[in-house]
Amino acid sequence: MSAEKTTLAFDWSCRILADNGCGFPAPGLHSFLFKPMFTVGGYEFNKPMLLALISTVLVVGFFWAAFSKPKLVPGKLQMIGEAGYDFVRRGIVYETLGKRDGEKYVPLMVSLFFFIWIMNIWSVIPLMQFPVSSVIAFPAALALIVYLLWMSLTFRTHGFVGGLKNVTGYDKSLGAVLPLVMVIEFFSNVLVRPFTHMVRLFANMFAGHLLLVMFTVSSWYLLNSWMVPAAGVSFVMTIVMIVFELFVQLVQAYVFVLLACTYIQGALAKHH
Amino acid sequence: MNALVLAATEEQNPLVPPGPEFVVGLLAFAVVFFFLAKKLLPAINKVLDERREAIEGGIEKADAAQTEAQSVLEQYKAQLAEARHEAARLRQEALEQGTVLKEELRAEGQRQREEIIAAGHAQIEADRKQAAQSLRQDVGKLATDLAGKLVGESLEDHARQSRTIDRFLSELEEKAEAAR
Numbered sequence: 001m002s003a004e005k006t007t008l009a010f011d012w013s014c015r016i017l018a019d020n021g022c023g024f025p026a027p028g029l030h031s032f033l034f035k036p037m038f039t040v041g042g043y044e045f046n047k048p049m050l051l052a053l054i055s056t057v058l059v060v061g062f063f064w065a066a067f068s069k070p071k072l073v074p075g076k077l078q079m080i081g082e083a084g085y086d087f088v089r090r091g092i093v094y095e096t097l098g099k100r101d102g103e104k105y106v107p108l109m110v111s112l113f114f115f116i117w118i119m120n121i122w123s124v125i126p127l128m129q130f131p132v133s134s135v136i137a138f139p140a141a142l143a144l145i146v147y148l149l150w151m152s153l154t155f156r157t158h159g160f161v162g163g164l165k166n167v168t169g170y171d172k173s174l175g176a177v178l179p180l181v182m183v184i185e186f187f188s189n190v191l192v193r194p195f196t197h198m199v200r201l202f203a204n205m206f207a208g209h210l211l212l213v214m215f216t217v218s219s220w221y222l223l224n225s226w227m228v229p230a231a232g233v234s235f236v237m238t239i240v241m242i243v244f245e246l247f248v249q250l251v252q253a254y255v256f257v258l259l260a261c262t263y264i265q266g267a268l269a270k271h272h
Numbered sequence: 273m274n275a276l277v278l279a280a281t282e283e284q285n286p287l288v289p290p291g292p293e294f295v296v297g298l299l300a301f302a303v304v305f306f307f308l309a310k311k312l313l314p315a316i317n318k319v320l321d322e323r324r325e326a327i328e329g330g331i332e333k334a335d336a337a338q339t340e341a342q343s344v345l346e347q348y349k350a351q352l353a354e355a356r357h358e359a360a361r362l363r364q365e366a367l368e369q370g371t372v373l374k375e376e377l378r379a380e381g382q383r384q385r386e387e388i389i390a391a392g393h394a395q396i397e398a399d400r401k402q403a404a405q406s407l408r409q410d411v412g413k414l415a416t417d418l419a420g421k422l423v424g425e426s427l428e429d430h431a432r433q434s435r436t437i438d439r440f441l442s443e444l445e446e447k448a449e450a451a452r
Contacts, residue, residue: 029286032286043292044292045292046293048293049292049293049296052293052296052297052300053296053300055300055304056300056301056303056304059304059308060303060304060307060308060312063307063308063312063313064307064312066312066316067312067313067315067316068311068312068315070315070316070318070319071319072319072322072323072326078316081316082316082320085313085316106313107305107308107309107313108305108309110308110313111301111304111305111308111309112301114304115300115301115304135290135293136286136287136288136289137289137290137291137292137293137294137296137297138293138294138297140289140294140297141289141294141295141297141298141301142297142301144298145298145301199287202286206286
């Protein structure tokens with residue numbers, strides 16, 4: 001079921017110096033493929049989908065427990081929930097959009113942050129050990145929501161021509177280079193931005209998962225004969241990488257939401 | 273098994289989002305967003321606002337209490353100053369009254385002293401008169417006796433006797449008056 005099992009399932013017997021004709025079962029793209037758990041109307045349901053749904057249940061469940069019957073004097077759970085809520089609300093949304101403009105987008109940003117964070121955290125949860133956001137469909141879906149929101153905001157705030165000016169960085173004082181700048185800005189804002197927005201999250205989680213699988217598999221692979229100390233080093237590296245990944249998971253959720261806020265702020269900004 | 277995995281890998285591009293996952297992702301997020309935006313965050317916002325109001329209300333109450341304390345303090349200070357003033361006034365008054373009393377007492381003493389002196393004088397005068405009276409009688413008697421002895425006859429004739437004595441004494445008094 002777990003990522004390691006999918007990988008290790010190729011050859012449990014593959015060990016260094018075992019001399020049974022197989023090499024290091026290096027992790028690769030196949031580490032991100034899962035046998036479908038079941039099929040619904042021709043569509044396969046797999047582990048990342050299940051984890052995504054569990055993420056939903058966890059996020060909603062946590063905030064339900066914390067906020068459904070809120071008290072003036074908060075209990076422990078409500079206090080933790082409030083701390084998380086305030087972190088996104090004040091630390092990200094108010095910081096970038098301001099309290100007046102930002103208030104409307106707080107629910108979206110809070111949802112994004114915690115949903116992404118939980119999807120990332122699966123990377124280090126025993127038995128699950130797979131970051132859902134390393135399957136690009138999930139970051140893509142979230143980036144698309146943000147993209148549609150900020151594009152519609154751009155044109156709703158500035159009108160069609162104003163919106164175009166906004167995304168192309170129209171500035172008369174640039175003179176002759178203005179057309180060039182407009183092309184570059186249009187390309188960078190409208191086409192590249194959503195792509196980098198989703199790939200930044202995806203690639204970080206993808207690479208993190210590869211690293212974790214790499215060290216986990218090699219810990220097992222090296223555990224033979226006089227290479228055992230090397231296996232120990234690999235195992236220590238696994239632990240170190242888990243700690244590092246915990247950090248990256250949080251940072252990536254933060255960055256994704258921060259960028260979303262920055263895009264929206266650009267769409268709302270009065271152009272010069 | 274290996275061949276199967278390899279075949280899958282070859283047609284796998286990690287940057288092309290698989291459709292079903294995409295839909296599941298959208299749905300999963302939509303549910304999160306729905307619950308948070310529609311129910312849970314408004315609920316907590318309400319409580320956060322209430323809490324802020326409660327805190328601000330508390331601050332306002334504290335402000336009011338402080339203002340009241342300030343006014344009470346000023347009131348006390350005013351009362352204290354008034355009391356001090358009153359005490360000073362009373363002391364002044366007592367001092368003045370004391371002076372008057374002392375003056376009265378002194379006057380009374382003076383008066384009593386004078387009365388006593390006057391009484392003394394009257395007494396002395398009365399005593400002096402009485403003494404003079406008795407002296408006059410004694411001197412008369414002595415003089416008469418002496419004269420009787422000198423002239424060898426009794427001058428007991430009362431009429432003569434008293435006339436002579438009175439004349440003598442009047443003369444004496446006149447002389448004394450003249451001498452004074």
